[in-house]
Amino acid sequence: MRQIPVDTSAATVMVAKTPQPKVRDRRTGEIATDAETGAKLMTVDVMFAANDEVEILSVTVPETGISGDLAMGTPAALTGLIARPWENEFNGQKRHGIAFRAVAVTSLATTGAGSKAA
DSSP, rough: OOOOEEOOOOOOOOEEEEEEOOOTTTTEEEEOOOOOTOEEEEEEEEEETTTTTEEEEEEEGGGEEEOOOTTOOEEEEEOOOOOEEEEEEEETEEEEEEEOSSSEEEEOOOOOOOOOOO
């Protein structure tokens, strides 16, 4: 399957929705896992702004590749982002799109102002 690397160096990326487990089968609730490592897969929706355009991308990432607090609005970095075109047919209707996958999603929020317990 064709994989296209995505250059994120000139983009602004912010978390649009906190990481959620990627569901493999909606009927059973089975969580998707990486075929090579067996790691649980997560989906992180991000705002991806580049070239005067903004899109919301759903990025699949292994649970082990999520680092930092990825709350809504948090600036983030996408490591190893690739785009993969897909197409399928269900009940005679063809569907197609682009799936995004990253090795890691990392919070870029500064940690200088940490909270202290009383």
